[in-house]
Amino acid sequence: MAPQRPEVDKPTGPPPAELEVTDLTVGDGAEAAAGNVVSVHYVGVSHSTGEEFDASWNRGEPLRFPLGAGHVIPGWDQGVQGMKVGGRRRLVIPPHLAYGDSGAGNVIKPGETLVFVVDLVGVS
Numbered sequence: 001m002a003p004q005r006p007e008v009d010k011p012t013g014p015p016p017a018e019l020e021v022t023d024l025t026v027g028d029g030a031e032a033a034a035g036n037v038v039s040v041h042y043v044g045v046s047h048s049t050g051e052e053f054d055a056s057w058n059r060g061e062p063l064r065f066p067l068g069a070g071h072v073i074p075g076w077d078q079g080v081q082g083m084k085v086g087g088r089r090r091l092v093i094p095p096h097l098a099y100g101d102s103g104a105g106n107v108i109k110p111g112e113t114l115v116f117v118v119d120l121v122g123v124s
Contacts, residue, residue, distance in 0.1 A: 003041060003088065003119040003121070005041075005043065005055070005057040006024075006043055006088065006117040006119075008043050008044075008045045008050075008052070008115060008116075008117050009050070010045070010049075010050025011045075011047045011050065011092070011113075011115055015047045015048075015092070015094060015113035016092055016094060016113070017094055018094060019075050019078055019079055019091065019092070019093055019094065019097055020090075020091070020092035021079050021089060021090075021091060022089065022090040022092075023083075023087060023088075023089050024088040024089060024090055024117070025086070025087055025088040026084065026087050027083065027084030027085050027086030027087030027088075027120060028084060028085075028086055029084050029085025029086045029087075029120075029123070030084065030085050030123040031082065031083070031084050031123070032067055032080050032081055032082065032083045032084070032085075032120055032123050033067065033068075033081060033082075034067055034068030034069075034077075034081060035066070035067065035068060035069075036066070036067050036123050036124065037064060037065070037066050037067070037123075037124045038064070038065065038066075038067050038080060038120060038122065038123055039062040039063070039064045039120075039121045039122035039123075040056070040062055040063055040080065040118050040119060040120055040121060041056045041057055041062045041063075041118070041119040041121055042054075042055065042056050042057075042063065042116050042117065042118045042119070043055040043056075043057060043116065043117050044114055044115065044116045045114075045115050045116075046108065046109070046112050046113075046114065046115075047092065047112065047113035047114065047115055048109075048112060048113070053107045053108055053114075054107070062119075062121050062122070064122075067080055067081060068081065073093065073097060073098045073099065073114075074097040074098075075091060075093030075094075075097035075098055075114070076091070076093075076116075076118075078097070079091040079093065079116075079118070080118060080120065083118070083120040084120065085120050085121065085122060085123055086120070087119070087120050088117060088118070088119050088120075089117070089118050089120075090115070090116070090117050090118075091114075091115070091116045091117075091118060092113065092114075092115050093113065093114045093115075093116065094113050095110075095111045095112060095113060098112070098113070098114045099112070099114075
């Protein structure tokens with residue numbers, strides 16, 4: 001069964017200082033490891049506002065990237081490792097593992113903690 005687009009609740013409390021990884025659903029497929037190319041569906045919201053800033057669901061196709069190769073923010077390279085296909089994971093990524101003090105254009109403000117719900121849909 002294909003995953004459904006998740007709702008991401010507005011975070012409460014102070015943002016964490018380190019990466020928080022929470023398995024919402026543990027998959028039973030292939031496990032993602034550094035060096036694999038992974039396919040993920042995701043929704044991302046800012047910790048401070050709870051507003052969505054990006055989602056692969058809006059484009060209708062998952063994001064593919066080589067895990068552990070620095071093609072995505074460090075919080076993703078660390079947080080997706082160990083997931084199994086079919087799994088859903090919540091990542092709360094502090095600024096030093098995301099876009100830091102520079103932010104990302106007009107979309108992510110400087111120093112923002114990011115919250116993602118990530119579905120691992122493929123590993124190759």
